[in-house]
Amino acid sequence: MEMKCLSLKDLISVRKIKTGSDDTDTMNEQKENICMERRIMTPLKSDSLTGHRRVCSPDITHITPIKHPEKSHPDPWTPTANLKMLISAASPDIRDRELKKTLFRPIENEEKVTEEDDDLDDTCQFEVLDDSERRPSRKQKSLGLLCQKFLALYPDYPEPSESINISLDEVATCLGVERRRIYDIVNVLESLLLVSRMAKNLYVWHGRSLLSKTLEELERTGREQGYHLLMDQREGSSPHAAQHTQNTHVASSRRKDKSLRIMSQKFVMLFLVSKTRTVTLDTAAKILIEEGQDDSSHSKYKTKVRRLYDIANVLTSLNLIKKLHVREENSRKPIFKWIGPSDFRSDSESLEVSGTHTVTGTAERREKMVRHSSFQVVPTPHVNRRLINSAPSTPHRDGKDEPVDFSRKSVSSVACRLQFEDSPRAPSAGSTSVAVSLQPETPYTAQFTPQTVAYLPQTPVLMLYSSHVPEGIIQGQRSPITDQKRAREEDENQAVKRRKHSSSIESETAESECLDTREGSSGNEKEDGVEKRSNTDPHHSSQYLYVSNTAGLNGLNGLNFLMPAGHTHGGMSAVAVPYFLVPSPLMASTGPTSRAEGAAGGNLSFSMPTVLSPARFVMAGGAFGMSDKVNNAEHHGYRGPGSTLSPQGLRKESPRLVQMQTPSTPKEAAMWSKSFFETPGAFGLLASPPAARKRGSAQRKLDIEHSSN
DNA sequence: CAATCCCGCCACTCA
DNA sequence: TGAGTGGCGGGATTG
Numbered sequence: 001m002e003m004k005c006l007s008l009k010d011l012i013s014v015r016k017i018k019t020g021s022d023d024t025d026t027m028n029e030q031k032e033n034i035c036m037e038r039r040i041m042t043p044l045k046s047d048s049l050t051g052h053r054r055v056c057s058p059d060i061t062h063i064t065p066i067k068h069p070e071k072s073h074p075d076p077w078t079p080t081a082n083l084k085m086l087i088s089a090a091s092p093d094i095r096d097r098e099l100k101k102t103l104f105r106p107i108e109n110e111e112k113v114t115e116e117d118d119d120l121d122d123t124c125q126f127e128v129l130d131d132s133e134r135r136p137s138r139k140q141k142s143l144g145l146l147c148q149k150f151l152a153l154y155p156d157y158p159e160p161s162e163s164i165n166i167s168l169d170e171v172a173t174c175l176g177v178e179r180r181r182i183y184d185i186v187n188v189l190e191s192l193l194l195v196s197r198m199a200k201n202l203y204v205w206h207g208r209s210l211l212s213k214t215l216e217e218l219e220r221t222g223r224e225q226g227y228h229l230l231m232d233q234r235e236g237s238s239p240h241a242a243q244h245t246q247n248t249h250v251a252s253s254r255r256k257d258k259s260l261r262i263m264s265q266k267f268v269m270l271f272l273v274s275k276t277r278t279v280t281l282d283t284a285a286k287i288l289i290e291e292g293q294d295d296s297s298h299s300k301y302k303t304k305v306r307r308l309y310d311i312a313n314v315l316t317s318l319n320l321i322k323k324l325h326v327r328e329e330n331s332r333k334p335i336f337k338w339i340g341p342s343d344f345r346s347d348s349e350s351l352e353v354s355g356t357h358t359v360t361g362t363a364e365r366r367e368k369m370v371r372h373s374s375f376q377v378v379p380t381p382h383v384n385r386r387l388i389n390s391a392p393s394t395p396h397r398d399g400k401d402e403p404v405d406f407s408r409k410s411v412s413s414v415a416c417r418l419q420f421e422d423s424p425r426a427p428s429a430g431s432t433s434v435a436v437s438l439q440p441e442t443p444y445t446a447q448f449t450p451q452t453v454a455y456l457p458q459t460p461v462l463m464l465y466s467s468h469v470p471e472g473i474i475q476g477q478r479s480p481i482t483d484q485k486r487a488r489e490e491d492e493n494q495a496v497k498r499r500k501h502s503s504s505i506e507s508e509t510a511e512s513e514c515l516d517t518r519e520g521s522s523g524n525e526k527e528d529g530v531e532k533r534s535n536t537d538p539h540h541s542s543q544y545l546y547v548s549n550t551a552g553l554n555g556l557n558g559l560n561f562l563m564p565a566g567h568t569h570g571g572m573s574a575v576a577v578p579y580f581l582v583p584s585p586l587m588a589s590t591g592p593t594s595r596a597e598g599a600a601g602g603n604l605s606f607s608m609p610t611v612l613s614p615a616r617f618v619m620a621g622g623a624f625g626m627s628d629k630v631n632n633a634e635h636h637g638y639r640g641p642g643s644t645l646s647p648q649g650l651r652k653e654s655p656r657l658v659q660m661q662t663p664s665t666p667k668e669a670a671m672w673s674k675s676f677f678e679t680p681g682a683f684g685l686l687a688s689p690p691a692a693r694k695r696g697s698a699q700r701k702l703d704i705e706h707s708s709n
Numbered sequence: 710c711a712a713t714c715c716c717g718c719c720a721c722t723c724a
Numbered sequence: 725t726g727a728g729t730g731g732c733g734g735g736a737t738t739g
Contacts, residue, residue: 137737137738138713138715138736138737139737139738141714142713142714142715143715169728179728180716180717181715183730184730187729200727200728259731260730299733302733303731303733305712305713305714306733307731309714313713332712334712334713
């Protein structure tokens with residue numbers, strides 16, 4: 001408790017200035033204030049460790065917060081408890097309103113905060129609460145509401161210059177919840193780069209500054225991974241269609257995909273690649289579940305759904321999605337609709353640029369982002385470790401034992417991360433299509449000329465591609481697009497065609513809709529209120545690479561791969577080297593080895609599962625040779641340092657991108673953040689068995705230490 | 710009864 | 725060895 005108090009005090013002290021009150025007696029009150037107060041700090045100081053800590057609570061710095069037993073079960077009357085109550089408790093009505101309305105709208109921004117915000121808002125809420133309910137309803141304790149509170153503490157668009165550190169411990173205390181819950185929120189936020197982990201117990205808040213870029217990346221990645229195809233298939237076919245997929249049990253391995261972080265990214269990808277921008281939990285769960293398991297599948301499905309609800313709640317709080325329901329025959333089928341920005345390119349840029357990146361060359365950073373491990377391929381148990389953003393500092397494990405835990409490996413080693421998505425049962429077709437994207441490694445990068453057809457020996461691979469359409473998409477403006485668009489449409493049409501649903505969807509409550517709309521503007525990037533999405537639909541590439549599984553891609557469970565080639569996702573034109581053929585062994589094992597390093601430009605790095613047979617593995621990486629613009633866009637994050645990344649430099653430099661080191665500063669974090677996405681894949685399927693938790697769930701390593709530069 | 714999803718045990722890792 | 729993380733799923737709530 002002491003600790004808490006201290007930290008709170010510190011916080012309070014700040015607050016005091018404003019309020020003038022200071023006694024412990026008033027602690028509760030203060031706490032409120034504190035909580036609400038945005039912790040914005042001035043730029044960090046040099047010392048990384050301390051620096052970050054500066055955040056809100058000086059004392060906490062360290063990070064290993066002491067556990068306060070009470071946290072979990074705070075005494076009702078303790079300050080903490082009160083705080084908790086205050087915060088969480090709202091009168092029923094308010095609650096309801098909140099939930100209905102507010103949930104969807106972020107409170108955080110001042111601007112946003114207007115009338116109704118009050119309800120939710122700190123003060124007001126607090127007042128009400130006492131009396132109201134002692135016994136918070138489930139809703140009051142919902143993750144979504146908690147997330148809103150969390151978001152309310154920080155600005156959507158923090159000043160680039162200021163670094164806002166978040167101490168999990170402190171936040172947990174402030175919000176009156178167990179830390180475990182904060183992890184749930186933070187993991188999702190981290191998946192979208194609203195925050196970046198700097199050290200244990202310490203995150204840096206980026207707000208929505210990087211959101212557009214992140215979304216852009218996710219969209220691109222999603223397409224690269226073939227999610228759009230999966231979505232189409234799924235939507236078109238009966239939910240069960242895919243089921244029959246052979247379930248190879250390879251599946252066992254894929255644990256890691258489970259990480260909330262990755263799931264969150266994938267979930268978002270589904271929205272972004274969906275034409276309708278709507279996703280049902282059922283579909284999402286199935287797509288995200290690795291296909292294989294039959295037996296366990298049901299339980300897995302349930303678990304997946306549980307997690308998706310968690311994620312959905314957070315995304316809802318972010319105003320990125322909203323829940324609708326479809327009337328289905330006889331079941332109520334929840335469906336989520338994307339209400340976040342559809343066209344992310346434009347603004348993201350500006351914002352991002354500004355802030356982040358001023359810093360250092362990317363070269364230094366190590367890879368951090370990647371934490372997820374979903375792809376991790378290796379059969380070995382270890383495989384799964386998730387990537388840690390933090391540093392891979394720990395040498396051990398690096399290469400050896402963990403086969404490929406790229407996550408930890410330093411960038412260099414890891415260069416290639418492989419993303420894989422497994423699609424669960426293939427849709428009607430029966431086969432699942434999986435897209436793998438590989439980061440173009442320098443070494444490998446070979447450039448293919450457009451309009452090429454490549455055949456890969458030993459693997460029934462047919463690569464089709466044509467040069468890509470120029471896209472004007474970057475930066476928000478879409479090129480005239482014609483062909484591209486057309487092609488895209490065509491693809492979609494074909495592929496999907498059967499999709500139904502939209503008509504049946506209805507918004508859950510009118511109210512919510514209204515809110516959303518209105519909120520949309522506020523919460524989501526200014527752009528749209530709500531719907532604009534569809535049009536923007538991203539680019540579909542017309543080229544695909546089909547890899548028959550039979551070929552012998554072991555570990556792939558009979559999955560056939562359909563890889564989109566050259567998409568321009570995200571505005572990047574996929575030009576050069578759309579695909580790579582890489583011997584799996586190399587990738588996997590050599591973690592450290594060279595190739596990994598290549599990555600770069602594309603941003604996406606992937607690790608290959610060792611599991612994959614040596615057979616050639618083809619990967620599509622759209623990103624490689626991008627136009628300058630593209631580069632910019634893509635690297636947005638990096639841009640700052642941007643200079644380093646000049647377009648030209650890009651290719652070469654790319655490695656650096658990958659290598660980012662742990663961000664010592666938030667800015668850096670932001671920069672590297674981008675790389676973050678690289679991880680999304682779900683290699684899981686390939687992966688080994690229960691490598692299970694290894695991935696990193698446990699303490700993630702932070703690099704910060706050295707990053708301190 | 711199905712949809713939600715809170716809660717917290719406990720496996721993992723790292724320091 | 726303890727602390728930070730976070731996967732996971734039981735089971736309570738809600739609708």
